[in-house]
Amino acid sequence: xxxxxxxxxxxxxxxxxxxxxxxxxxxxxxxxxxxxxxxxxxxxxxxxxxxxxxxxxxxxxxxxxxxxxxxxxxxxxxxxxxxxxxxxxxxxxxxxxxxxxxxxxxxxxxxxxxxxxxxxxxxxxxxxxxxxxxxxxxxxxxxxxxxxxxxxxxxxxxxxxxxxxxxxxxxxxxxxxxxxxxxxxxxxxxxxxxxxxxxxxxxxxxxxxxxxxxxxxxxxxxxxxxxxxxxxxxxxxxxxxxxxxxxxxxxxxxxxxxxxxxxxxxxxxxxxxxxxxxxxxxxxxxxxxxxxxxxxxxxxxxxxxxxxxxxxxxxxxxxxxxxxxxxxxxxxxxxxxxxxxxxxxxxxxxxxxxxxxxxxxxxxxxxxxxxxxxxxxxxxxxxxxxxxxxxxxxxxxxxxxxxxxxxxxxxxxxxxxxxxxxxxxxxxxxxxxxx
Ligand SMILES: Nc1ncnc2c1ncn2[C@@H]1O[C@H](COP(=O)(O)OP(=O)(O)O)[C@@H](O)[C@H]1O
Ligand SMILES: [Mg+2]
Numbered sequence: 001x002x003x004x005x006x007x008x009x010x011x012x013x014x015x016x017x018x019x020x021x022x023x024x025x026x027x028x029x030x031x032x033x034x035x036x037x038x039x040x041x042x043x044x045x046x047x048x049x050x051x052x053x054x055x056x057x058x059x060x061x062x063x064x065x066x067x068x069x070x071x072x073x074x075x076x077x078x079x080x081x082x083x084x085x086x087x088x089x090x091x092x093x094x095x096x097x098x099x100x101x102x103x104x105x106x107x108x109x110x111x112x113x114x115x116x117x118x119x120x121x122x123x124x125x126x127x128x129x130x131x132x133x134x135x136x137x138x139x140x141x142x143x144x145x146x147x148x149x150x151x152x153x154x155x156x157x158x159x160x161x162x163x164x165x166x167x168x169x170x171x172x173x174x175x176x177x178x179x180x181x182x183x184x185x186x187x188x189x190x191x192x193x194x195x196x197x198x199x200x201x202x203x204x205x206x207x208x209x210x211x212x213x214x215x216x217x218x219x220x221x222x223x224x225x226x227x228x229x230x231x232x233x234x235x236x237x238x239x240x241x242x243x244x245x246x247x248x249x250x251x252x253x254x255x256x257x258x259x260x261x262x263x264x265x266x267x268x269x270x271x272x273x274x275x276x277x278x279x280x281x282x283x284x285x286x287x288x289x290x291x292x293x294x295x296x297x298x299x300x301x302x303x304x305x306x307x308x309x310x311x312x313x314x315x316x317x318x319x320x321x322x323x324x325x326x327x328x329x330x331x332x333x334x335x336x337x338x339x340x341x342x343x344x345x346x347x348x349x350x351x352x353x354x355x356x357x358x359x360x361x362x363x364x365x366x367x368x369x370x371x372x373x374x375x376x377x378x379x380x381x382x383x384x385x386x387x388x389x390x391x392x393x394x395x396x397x398x399x400x401x402x403x404x405x406x407x408x409x410x411x412x413x414x415x416x417x418x419x420x421x422x423x424x425x426x427x428x429x430x431x432x433x434x435x
Pocket of ligand 1: 116157159162163164165166167169193194195196197219263265294295
């Protein structure tokens with residue numbers, strides 16, 4: 001029987017609040033988990049940016065990564081560490097790098113989900129390069145933007161194929177606006193997409209391993225109020241929830257994403273036909289009343305208390321559970337296995353049938369049963385500890401540090417109070433059992 005320490009590395013950018021919560025709560029958990037005859041303890045460390053030798057021994061067992069989507073040194077370190085040292089990382093770094101918003105739509109169309117009609121158009125302008133002139137003169141054909149507009153119908157959306165934080169997203173009402181917006185789009189590679197409207201709900205579903213959290217999103221509200229705190233049971237049926245949570249988990253398991261969010265709009269009747277799972281592929285559920293996923297290539301979504309406020313403690317708990325499970329069990333990054341998913345769906349299946357056919361595979365890939373056993377056996381005190389920590393001055397200070405970083409000085413007190421009060425709301429509504 002040996003004492004073993006598993007180290008969780010936090011790969012961070014401008015993250016302030018959640019690493020504090022993660023670290024402090026882990027300390028308070030005071031874990032010593034028996035695994036195969038050993039006693040496993042856990043440490044958490046913020047990773048620094050250094051030169052590295054491909055053959056250096058690993059320092060981390062699990063990496064919670066928020067940096068690789070824009071910081072290449074870390075991305076390459078993570079890929080090496082997965083390949084050479086069996087480091088587990090949320091999320092699969094290869095699919096984070098290569099599956100953009102557009103190819104994520106393609107994957108889900110293939111599985112028969114009701115993805116809106118979507119086109120890609122070549123960019124309006126290009127970075128100069130030696131072969132560019134010849135290539136474009138020879139192969140880039142004039143195309144009729146207006147015809148694509150008519151095919152999609154108005155209003156429609158123009159947005160970059162790789163998405164990200166509402167950058168260059170336009171809602172377009174007619175052909176002149178489509179032409180003008182395209183003419184202004186420069187070197188961005190743009191998608192044109194049917195608009196899902198009218199819609200009566202906008203929901204984000206956060207997935208963390210096999211865990212999900214539904215958050216109603218109010219796109220028109222100021223940034224700090226966009227994630228609302230209403231309970232999903234107030235506005236969603238059990239069937240709605242099954243579709244939203246199932247869709248999110250299937251996306252995440254399919255692409256190898258541990259931590260991702262899926263945005264869905266609920267189309268509420270109306271005149272237009274529309275998202276039908278890809279040109280009549282027969283997705284089912286794509287008619288007037290459908291949950292339409294519009295943006296779901298968001299591996300490592302916003303985790304800041306200033307945007308997710310009320311939901312922040314849930315994310316911390318879920319993050320800790322999944323990281324600790326992965327560290328304790330020596331979890332390894334699984335190879336992406338699209339074929340197994342594709343083999344389980346058949347033409348003519350309804351959306352619910354597809355989800356039901358795919359979920360067992362999802363749970364196999366996430367090892368959900370083993371995860372739930374682990375949480376039940378070793379983390380039964382997690383909620384009590386989290387609940388306690390979020391009532392402390394240290395938690396308030398973590399909130400304040402983030403607020404200082406994003407709000408002007410004269411608003412710091414007001415917004416610290418606001419976000420901290422939402423954490424207290426979460427504590428009130430999620431009491432510790434037996435209290
Ligand atoms: N097909 C669509 N139908 C209706 N609204 C859309 C559609 N696509 C985008 N939007 C709106 O534009 C916003 C930004 O688009 P999104 O695809 O989420 O891009 P980003 O990657 O920048 O978050 C969405 O949150 C939604 O409000
Ligand atoms: Mg979005």
